[in-house]
Amino acid sequence: xxxxxxxxxxxxxxxxxxxxxxxxxxxxxxxxxxxxxxxxxxxxxxxxxxxxxxxxxxxxxxxxxxxxxxxxxxxxxxxxxxxxxxxxxxxxxxxxxxxxxxxxxxxxxxxxxxxxxxxxxxxxxxxxxxxxxxxxxxxxxxxxxxxxxxxxxxxxxxxxxxxxxxxxxxxxxxxxxxxxxxxxxxxxxxxxxxxxxxxxxxxxxxxxxxxxxxxxxxxxxxxxxxxxxxxxxxxxxxxxxxxxxxxxxxxxxxxxxxxxxxxxxxxxxxxxxxxxxxxxxxxx
Amino acid sequence: xxxxxxxxxxxxxxxxxxxxxxxxxxxxxxxxxxxxxxxxxxxxxxxxxxxxxxxxxxxxxxxxxxxxxxxxxxxxxxxxxxxxxxxxxxxxxxxxxxxxxxxxxxxxxxxxxxxxxxxxxxxxxxxxxxxxxxxxxxxxxxxxxxxxxxxxxxxxxxxxxxxxxxxxxxxxxxxxxxxxxxxxxxxxxxxxxxxxxxxxxxxxxxxxxxxxxxxxxxxxxxxxxxxxxxxxxxxxxxxxxxxxxxxxxxxxxxxxxxxxxxxxxxxxxxxxxxxxxxxxxxxxxxxxxxxxxxxxxxxxxxxxxxxxxxxxxxxxxxxxxxxxxxxxxxxxx
Amino acid sequence: xxxxxxxxxxxxxxxxxxxxxxxxxxxxxxxxxxxxxxxxxxxxxxxxxxxxxxxxxxxxxxxxxxxxxxxxxxxxxxxxxxxxxxxxxxxxxxxxxxxxxxxxxxxxxxxxxxxxxxxxxxxxxxxxxxxxxxxxxxxxxxxxxxxxxxxxxxxxxxxxxxxxxxxxxxxxxxxxxxxxxxxxxxxxxxxxxxxxxxxxxxxxxxxxxxxxxxxxxxxxxxxxxxxxxxxxxxxxxxxxxxxxxxxxxxxxxxxxxxxxxxxxxxxxxxxxxxxxxxxxxx
Numbered sequence: 001x002x003x004x005x006x007x008x009x010x011x012x013x014x015x016x017x018x019x020x021x022x023x024x025x026x027x028x029x030x031x032x033x034x035x036x037x038x039x040x041x042x043x044x045x046x047x048x049x050x051x052x053x054x055x056x057x058x059x060x061x062x063x064x065x066x067x068x069x070x071x072x073x074x075x076x077x078x079x080x081x082x083x084x085x086x087x088x089x090x091x092x093x094x095x096x097x098x099x100x101x102x103x104x105x106x107x108x109x110x111x112x113x114x115x116x117x118x119x120x121x122x123x124x125x126x127x128x129x130x131x132x133x134x135x136x137x138x139x140x141x142x143x144x145x146x147x148x149x150x151x152x153x154x155x156x157x158x159x160x161x162x163x164x165x166x167x168x169x170x171x172x173x174x175x176x177x178x179x180x181x182x183x184x185x186x187x188x189x190x191x192x193x194x195x196x197x198x199x200x201x202x203x204x205x206x207x208x209x210x211x212x213x214x215x216x217x218x219x220x221x222x223x224x225x226x227x228x229x230x231x232x233x234x235x236x237x238x239x240x241x242x243x244x245x246x247x248x249x250x251x252x253x254x255x256x257x258x259x260x261x262x263x264x265x266x267x268x269x270x271x272x273x274x275x276x277x278x279x280x281x282x283x284x
Numbered sequence: 285x286x287x288x289x290x291x292x293x294x295x296x297x298x299x300x301x302x303x304x305x306x307x308x309x310x311x312x313x314x315x316x317x318x319x320x321x322x323x324x325x326x327x328x329x330x331x332x333x334x335x336x337x338x339x340x341x342x343x344x345x346x347x348x349x350x351x352x353x354x355x356x357x358x359x360x361x362x363x364x365x366x367x368x369x370x371x372x373x374x375x376x377x378x379x380x381x382x383x384x385x386x387x388x389x390x391x392x393x394x395x396x397x398x399x400x401x402x403x404x405x406x407x408x409x410x411x412x413x414x415x416x417x418x419x420x421x422x423x424x425x426x427x428x429x430x431x432x433x434x435x436x437x438x439x440x441x442x443x444x445x446x447x448x449x450x451x452x453x454x455x456x457x458x459x460x461x462x463x464x465x466x467x468x469x470x471x472x473x474x475x476x477x478x479x480x481x482x483x484x485x486x487x488x489x490x491x492x493x494x495x496x497x498x499x500x501x502x503x504x505x506x507x508x509x510x511x512x513x514x515x516x517x518x519x520x521x522x523x524x525x526x527x528x529x530x531x532x533x534x535x536x537x538x539x540x541x542x543x544x545x546x547x548x549x550x551x552x553x554x555x556x557x558x559x560x561x562x563x564x565x566x567x568x569x570x571x572x573x574x575x576x577x578x579x580x581x582x583x584x585x586x587x588x589x590x591x592x593x594x595x596x597x598x599x600x601x602x603x604x605x606x607x608x609x610x611x612x613x614x615x616x617x
Numbered sequence: 618x619x620x621x622x623x624x625x626x627x628x629x630x631x632x633x634x635x636x637x638x639x640x641x642x643x644x645x646x647x648x649x650x651x652x653x654x655x656x657x658x659x660x661x662x663x664x665x666x667x668x669x670x671x672x673x674x675x676x677x678x679x680x681x682x683x684x685x686x687x688x689x690x691x692x693x694x695x696x697x698x699x700x701x702x703x704x705x706x707x708x709x710x711x712x713x714x715x716x717x718x719x720x721x722x723x724x725x726x727x728x729x730x731x732x733x734x735x736x737x738x739x740x741x742x743x744x745x746x747x748x749x750x751x752x753x754x755x756x757x758x759x760x761x762x763x764x765x766x767x768x769x770x771x772x773x774x775x776x777x778x779x780x781x782x783x784x785x786x787x788x789x790x791x792x793x794x795x796x797x798x799x800x801x802x803x804x805x806x807x808x809x810x811x812x813x814x815x816x817x818x819x820x821x822x823x824x825x826x827x828x829x830x831x832x833x834x835x836x837x838x839x840x841x842x843x844x845x846x847x848x849x850x851x852x853x854x855x856x857x858x859x860x861x862x863x864x865x866x867x868x869x870x871x872x873x874x875x876x877x878x879x880x881x882x883x884x885x886x887x888x889x890x891x892x893x894x895x896x897x898x899x
Binding site: 065067093094095096097098099102103105107110111112113114115116117124125128129159160162163173176 | 522610
Binding site for chain 1: 655656657658659665666773802803804806807810814817818821829830831832833835836837839859860869870871873874875876877878880881882884885888
């Protein structure tokens, strides 16, 4: 069953996603969670958004999707193929979400509704934007599960989220995000909750899928090693501000800011040799 | 398949519970109530007559023999007394009312339609009002609607229902003359009359339950709406309606369904106060009258029927839970 | 302490933990695990989810009772100890958990949290508990004036330090760290690892460091035990495990760890060195 492709918008002006001067505050709390963030995402490319907790990286993704919590005041510009997203009414944003811009979240167990089958939830994303009968959508869901390399998809499409392992559940989330063939995928810490071997598989999968669909990706993570592998360009954030940004090679090979250097120094390496206290009563 | 052994265990437990309830009920009535024979006999009674009645009812037997006779009667029917004056009580026999001269079970069954009509109608009303009220409160949390609804529901729970019944009757029948005084007519004869007769009792009964359900639904939905999968639903571009009615309501309903099952079954044992206030001859009114006239077999019979209904409902509710919640229904990886 | 030079501080042998899965099936969470640990030594226990590493560590702490096997502490069998003897053992073995906000009682003050083990152990402290608490806070880098605050008022790294202070208040011989730094930001993580190493150096603590992050384990462990599906697939000295893994699973695990592009790393290092020599030349 072929996935129908959404028609490309014609008369494209500018980049696929362009974020300029994005600033998000919560006036009631007097806090500024994002302060003047700027970056551009092209199709086929990946921007890595790196920061520790409180850096505002997750908020950035919510701002783009129009999913900020109540009480948020947004300034700046977020344009998708030239169309301004900020200030868009929810009814207009709903058409883009899941269809042109899709999100993958960190914890697949809590991010999927335990009362519905995975097939239903994947098909739901498809039917919301493309319509079609239930049978058609089910076929689409099975195909999407095959695409993300879930074995025995025809049978497992009727299983519930708790019947899958962590890695398989994340594949379901990826399938759900890709089912309408979006231009942009926002992945918020997609592998943080997974085992390291599973993480490697999922990252490979995401890279392959990005190649085959040509989608652009915003990859949010705190893990420098992961982002070095995944991103073409990197934006380093600290407490809402951009500390440094550039190509991945530039950030890692000649980091300019002290904060980036501190992060790099603090990141444990697999081949570090660390001076440890000498054990007593001698061991091997 | 782990479901079958689980259910058979529950079934067995239900049977044991039922037996225990029968025993307990019998024991309580055996020890705590005054001599039923004297009651049946009346004011002008000689000790000989009382003794004769006691013989007939088997009241001179030891406790366990009486209990066994009672239990056996439930399955095989029994006869009170012997010879020509023997009274037959066909299976299942849960007692014979000598005051009214009728088989207790037959009497109860004749009163059930009224009780069921009352319970079912109230149930529909309270589910509709409670669930929609709770949902609206949850969605509009913190607004005047929410606060107002929760205050009204608090009133509904705390006001005694005989009070509400009387006030409602006074308002609607006497003052505003909107409804006639409730007189019971069978549905088949006069549907509109039937409906008018039940309307106030339905409202009175539903008010108390609707309040509880509204609060429960509100709490469950607020919990559910904070879950991560709600965020996923929004990120998929779903419209507010499917997000609310599909993703938020479904998880919130499950605990409510199980509560409903048991509460509805409890009502089948008779809504005593409501029926009495409105003069409906249901099982509740039957029990009330029996208590007034100390007609023991009837009181005991109603107790048993009510307990039976709740035990069955409990079993069904457990079954329902295993169907409703996929995490219970299918073992996880 | 009168055990000879060849008795390790901790000796675990053939440790097994089974959980009842259903009426007939048992589930082996830990299957025949054994290792030694000396004083002032850290054993890193690594593995993925379901490997049994946390269960093993908790058995050593006697938070979970083993199904079979033996745990010898300072030459004595503590596997089935109960009552006062168990309490005595607990005074020697403490645990630091992953999430301080849920493992420390949020309604207690820092003072209550840190002094609790002292009270339960019935230790007499010269200068009183308050002094001991302030000393412990000082040792882990917390401001002693904050002893009346509650865990929620601290940042993640600081809250974890409260947990560490509580663990070392009774001056245990062995501290079990169950994913103790996994929930921390990377910069804070590095500081807490520094702290743990310093404390080991000063107080001769031994650690069992359970973690899923291999790179972190390399920062603190002298020896490493690799677990998978309840079994110990490989164990050995740190460098041997990381640089020359024998078991296929260990190799798979190590190869899956994401690495920063080594070309970029060396480019950065040489520029830094170049800058250093350039500036020192001025």
